[in-house]
Amino acid sequence: MLLVVTLLALIGWLLWKDSRSREHWRRLGLDWEEACPLHRPLALLRSLAPGLPQVCRLYRSSSAPVLGFFKGRTPVLMVRDPALVVAIMQADFQHFADKRHPIQLDKSEDPLSQHLIGLTGEKWKMIRSKLTPIFSSGKIKESLPLMEEAVDDILPELKAEEVDIYQLAVTLVTDVILSYAFGLSRQDPNRGLVRRMGMKSIQANYRIALKRAIRFCFPKLFRLLRLRAFEPQVTSFFVEFVKHAIWKIQASSHIGRADFISRLGSVAAVVPEEERDGMVAAQVFSFYVAGFETTCFALSTSIYELSKNPEVLMKARKELDPLLEKHGCFSYEALQEATYLTQIIQESMRMYPADYATPRICTKPYQIPGTNIVLEKGTEVLIPGFCLSRDPRYHDDPLKFDPERFSTENKVNIIPGTYLPFGDGPRKCIAVRFSMLELKYVLARVISAYDLELDPTTPRELTFDENSRVTHYCGRILVRFNKRRNLLSELIPEN
Secondary structure: HHHHHHHHHHHHHHHHHHHHHHHHHHHHOOOOOOOOOOOOOOHHHHHHHOOOOHHHHHHHHOOOEEEEEEOOEEOOOOOOOHHHHHHHHHHHHHHHOOOOOOOOOOOOOOOHHOOHHHHHHHHHHHHHHHHHHHHHHHHHHOOHHHHHHHHHHHHOOOOOEEEEEEHHHHHHHHHHHHHHHHOOOOOOOHHHHHHHHHHHHHOOOOHHHHHHHHHHHHHHHHHOOOOOOOOHHHHHHHHHHHHHHHHHHHHHHOOOOOHHHHOOOHHHOOOOHHHHHHHHHHHHHHHHHHHHHHHHHHHHHHHHHHHHHHHHHHHHHHHHHHHHHHHHHHHHHHHHOOOHHHHHHHHHHHEEEOOOOOEEEOOEEEOOOOOEEEEOOEEHHHHHHHHHHHHOOOOOOOOOHHHHOOOOHHHHHHOOOOOOOOOOHOOOOOOOHHHHHHHHHHHHHHHEEEEEOOOOOOOOOOEOOOOOOOOOEOOOOEEEEOOOHHHHHHHHHHO
């Protein structure tokens, strides 16, 4: 009898909590989308981690500046107003300083969870301040020879046949990251193993997706179940590998190394000794994973659009050929002068931002400007960057690939808060200079050496994977690389 009463009481309490959480946005007086009912468990699970199609549907479902919805039973506020986006990311950043709910994980069991993106509060501020000098323009410039080496090994092997652009991007980007982040030469026998473990860390399946959803929506449950952010095999490998690499650097008399891992001494110096190996490994690991996913996607979509728009490729070539003649190679200085090439990358990132939605956590109560609505501490906010960058209210003909949007004359017309490929404010991607330099160098080499032809089987409009945690297209992009034959004639100016 006592068991029955207890069960009924528990069910009643759960139903009351469910009803109360579903009324959250009504009590605040906001537009909202109803939470998934409990009798639809699959839909409820899917709502824990909404993919790009779900975010776009939510964005289009309302014209209000903000819209409430639910991840499971967790209330989330979608921000549709660019001015409020700017306020959250910049002016009122102190109210939204964290990207995720703080989770007190066991650092000894899950050390890779201490990466910069996942850190919160004062620890994030401290580690960010130590990492920032590593990504200065001067330091990034030193990485260009590593990019040149990777491209020299791969591009000349391309033949006039269909190439899967994403796989090409994976090869190029991982080669650069392995050299820069881990200090591995191309002859190092460990490169293949590091590459495999890195790929293993980003492989997606339903088990990983569910675990990620629990971590972000129910952080206390995540800790209670002793779940880990990353697989134990991946964690132990990267921690031990980085520890060994640091030992080799300290034992070596060679100084002035240009790789990322040798410059992390400033991070190690401010971390307790028992956390040091894990903290340093986490920063190297996150540089690999974040750089891999975003740069591969940006490179593949840029080449895709260039193959669809030969007039854009030709205009870029007319800019790059004189620079190549002037500097003798695509040096750092030459790439700084390639303004139209920069516009191509910026426009590609507008159409295809790798991070389709950016989360922020309300770290102290916040009154939405111009309203009486106060967000409670702990409220999650979602900024749908993909939708904002394709909204016709803010970008004319948004599905047209037009690098002229970012010309000196036109870029002043871009509304702040509607173009967020690297985020914005103090939490903006710390490696933006490295990513842009890598993209510019690879694309400059491709444009100057090849004519690009889109395979007829590749769709003219991309669709997107609803299960990916970052923006990713469905299917494959196949492009034929035809070696350019008339380089000399095109270098001669017209009369």
